[in-house]
Amino acid sequence: MRHRSLAAAAASASASGSGTIRRNVALLLPLFYQRHHRRFSFTTVACCLHPPPFESTEDQASLQGHIARGELSRARHLFDEIPSPDVRAYNDLIRAYSSSLSTAIDGLYLYRLMLRHRVAPNNYTFPFALKACSALADLHCGRTIHRHTLHMGLHADLFISTALLDMYVKCSCFPDATHVFATMPTRDLVAWNAMLAGYAHHGMYHDALTHLVTMQAQARLRPNASTLVALLPLLAQQGVLAQGTSVHAYCIRACLHLKVTDRVLVGTALLDMYAKCGSLAYARRVFDAMPMRNEVTWSALIGGFVLCGRMTQAFSLFKDMLALGLCFLSPTSIASALRACAVLDDLRMGEQLHALLAKSCVHADLTAGNSLLSMYAKAGLIDQAIAFFDELAVKDNVSYSALLSGYVQNGRAEEAFLVFKKMQACNVEPDVATMVSLIPACSHLAALQHGRCSHGFVIIRGFASETSICNALLDMYAKCGRIDLSRQVFNMMPSRDIVSWNTMIAGYGLHGLGKEATALFLEMSNQGFAPDGVTFICLISACSHSGLVTEGKHWFHEMTHRYGLTPRMEHYICMVDLLSRGGFLNEAYEFIQSMPLRADVRVWAALLGACRVYKNIDLGKRVSRMIEELGPEGTGNFVLLSNIYSAAGRFDEAAEVRIIQKVKGFKKSPGCSWIEINGSLHAFVGGDQSHPQSPKIYQELDNILAGIKKLGYHPDTSFVLHDVEEEEKEKTLIYHSEKLAIAYGILSTSENKTIFVTKNLRVCGDCHTVIKHISLVRRRDIIVRDANRFHHFKNGQCSCGDFW
DNA sequence: ATAGGGTTAG
Structure with a gap:
């Protein structure tokens, strides 16, 4: 008993x-x-x-209970204790795993385990296993499952076919997806939506629309939330506002009975579409009308404002979001806010976001991390950017590109090449954006060999027809002195944008080819390209460098009266530069007085520079008073003012300005010149003796100077005496950096070769005279690219006509 | 459904 x-x-x-x-x-x-x-x-x-079977049902029930409560690890624990789980247990767990990206891998693992234990999968198993493949973009496994289903004669199963379709779409195997769709005996809305997502994924706008029409006309199916969510990003990408608006109208008209979760999805997709089409007001209206929002909704709206350049408003939205607590904060919205900081140059806010990022435990997010890196680089804090880069546990090509670009933006172009090497050593592939950042490093250094290597690199990688790459290349060739190659790139470009035209016009300007710049501008107009503000900056400064004063004035007039553009401060700088270089100093002064904007330091500095060249001391004094009134913002102005005094022999006053400068804590960036010999760069500062061949270089330079003195050259004392302290630092101004670089160039290249030297500041007047003489006595063509333009010295003459 | 790095101007 x-x-x-x-x-x-x-x-x-x-x-x-x-x-x-x-x-x-x-x-x-x-x-x-x-x-x-x-x-x-x-x-x-x-x-x-x-x-017995009833026990298994019990297991099943508790397994499902765990899954329903989202307790996946408990579910797994229970599953592992079942001595021999049947197909239903496997299916339940695979299904649960496949619903999330982070567990998809476990789903596939379980599927393989099932096969190993000889538990036959059934028609419920495959769709979920395929879903896991989609999430992981595991094409190989997906294809194996596809074969398996065919073996089992399941071609006609709607769910399996739809899952296959989705898997091929997510694995970017569009032909297979089309094939599956075409051979399906019946198709439901889910299948049509999956196919639509495929078209959207590949940016096939017209096919997507045809598909949508067919779906409604032939299959008599009405779009649901998934349809709209697949369609709207495609419209956003195409920027077709009218179509987007009609989809919006459909949403309202069709009285879609959407679940709350679906309403969030559709609303977010709608507002994103409006924002990407530039209709921020509508985006905002959709946002306001939404009964419920989530973190994606918020970041879509903030990102939209950032995209349209409305940084301040983006920021205040971000603050509104924070005011609701941290529940809507996401790495995505932080990334957008950081971009706004970078543009607004708001470092303090950027630092606060850095703290927020660290605090909200999303610092591991690369997207936000890379934005932060870039923000520091743009704020000029390259060391902060480097430190942050080193701290990143995982770095991708965006991180490397952001750092690389940071070096270039902060004038440390040589180090950009080191980053480029390092990323390749770490097997991180450079992409289009990386190269678009690297090529300007060559432009900056005027390193033609490096530039050509980069050009070769982009050809090999298949980037050479990208507009942005070509823009960078044509700028690089122009700045490396090869305006001919620049034009070649320009002519061969598959498609040009406004930047291409502007860069080419600027290139001509740099070379003093004002006529060519004007011709190109006219060609641009004829081809129906609307010039923008930058175009006129390039064009007017091209006129300025070529002494085409009347033409420059004409284009400034055209800009406002014919093209309806409002001149910005940069345009006024160009105009003052144009007038004062041409010697119309008083006209320039009057022009500044008549400006509708309050002239800033840069405008006055353009006039001050000319006062020095034309030795107009009275005006120079008046201008420098104006600069004084504006407050100490620039570095170069004191140098200019001091130069005016010393050029006129008033050294006491020159020294006085220097003292003021010192007291106010201005630093002059040291003059530096460099030359590329056989693909490597040799840099010199004034009085430099660090080069291995230094004794030879000085000997060569002394020989040259002795030679040209016989031809009647006298050092221009106004340049030599203008700065006593600099003189001590650089030993003597006889050994200015550009002279050293040219002497080295003569020593290390064959006699018929053109010497190409780059200088970070402007070439001084004494050097200008000396280089003209060198070109004559050594029978060498010498090109000097300084901070302003190209100087081509040949037979004792300079292309700039001495108005540098 | 959202999202990071990049080209022109002195």
């Missing part, structure tokens, strides 16, 4: 208890019966040795 009741208790415990209890009971019971030599009924034994 006692035994029977014990057995019954055990049986009931095994039926109701957890897996562990049950299994222990199942193990113990036979022993118990054996030991007591008792007879037991057949049911009891069966219950103990082979868990």
Whole structure:
């Protein structure tokens, strides 16, 4: 009796208890019966040795219970205790795993385990296993499953076909997706939506629209939330506002009975579409009308404002979001806010965002991390950027590109090449954006060999037809002195944008080819390209460098009257530069007085520079007073003012300005010149003796100077004496950096070669005279690219006509 | 459904 009741208790415990209890009971019971030599009924034994079907149903129920509550690890624990799980148990767990990206890999693992344990998958298994493949973009596994389903004769299964379709779309195998769709005997809305997502994924706008029309006309299916969510990003990408608006109208007209979650999705997609089409007001209106929002909604709106350049408003939205607590904060919105900081040059806010990023535990997010890196670089804090880069646990090509670009933006172009090498050593592939950042490093250094290597690199990688790459290349060739190659790149470009035209015009300007610049501008107009503000900056400064004063004035007039553009400060700088270089100093002064904007330092500095060249001390003094009134903002102005005094022999006053400068804490960036010989760069500062061939270089330079003195050259004392302190630092201004670089160039290149030297500041007047002489006595063409333009010295003359 | 790095001007 006692035994029977014990057995019954055990049986009931095994039926109701957890897996562990049950299994222990199942193990113990036979022993118990054996030991007591008792007879037991057949049911009891069966219950103990082979868990009966009703037990499995129990397991199933508790497994599903765990899954429903999202307790995946408990579900897995239970699953592992089932001695031999059946296909339903596998299906339930695979299904749960496949619903999230982070567990998709476990889903596929379980699927493989199932095959290994010889549990046959059924038609419920495949769609979920395929979903895991989609999430992981595991094409290989997806194809294997596809074959498996064909073997089992499941071609006609709607769910499997739809899952296959989705898998091929996500794995970017568009032909396979089309094939699956075409061979489906029946298609439901989910299948049509999956196919639409495929078109959207590949940016196939027209095919997507045809598909949508066919879906409604032939299959008589009405778009649902998924349809709209697939369609809207495509419209956003195409920027087709009219179509977007009609989709919006459809949403309202069709009275879609959407679930709350679907309303968030559709609303977010709608507002994103409006923002990407430039309609921020509508985006905002959709946002305001939404009954519920999530973090994606917020970041879509903030990102939209950033995209349209409305940084201040983007920022205040971000603050509104924070005011609601941290519940909507996401790495995405932080990344957008950081971009706004970078543009607004708001470092303090950027630092606060850095703290927020660290605090909200999303610092591991690369997107936001890269934005932060870039923000520091743009704020000029390259060392901060480097430190942050080093701290990143995972770095991708965007991180490397941001750092590389940071070096270039901060004038450390040589180091950009080191980053480029390092990223390749770490097997991180440079992409288009990386190269668009690297090529300007060559432009900056005027390193033609490096530039050509980069050109080769982009050809090999297949980037050479990208507009942005070509723009960078044509700028690079122009700045490396090869305006001919620049034009070649320009002519061969598959498509040009406004930057291409502007860069080419600027290139001509740099080379003093004002006529060519004007011709190109006219060609641009004829081809129906609308010039922008930058175009006129390039064009007017091209006129300025070529002495085309009348033409420059004409284009300034055209800009406002014909093209309806409002001149910005930069345009006024160009105009003052144009007038004052041409010697119309008083006209320039009057022009500044008549400006509708308050002239800033740069405008006055353009006039001040000319006062120095034309030795107009009175005006120079008046201008420098104006600069004084504006406050100490620039560095170069004091140098200019001091130069005016010393050029006129008023050294006391020159020194006085220098003292003021020193007191106010201005630093002059040191003059530096460099030359590329056989693909490597050799840089010199004034009085430099660090070069290995230094003694030879000085000997060569002394020989040259002795030679040209015989031809009547006298050092221009106004340049030599203008700065006593600099003189001490640089030993003597006879050994200005550009002279050293040219002497080295003469020593290390063959006699018929053109010498090409780059200087970070402007070439001084004394050097200008000396270089003209060198070109004559050594019969060499010498090109000097300084901070302003190109100087081509040939047979004792300079292309700039001495108005540098 | 959102999202990071990049080209022209002195």
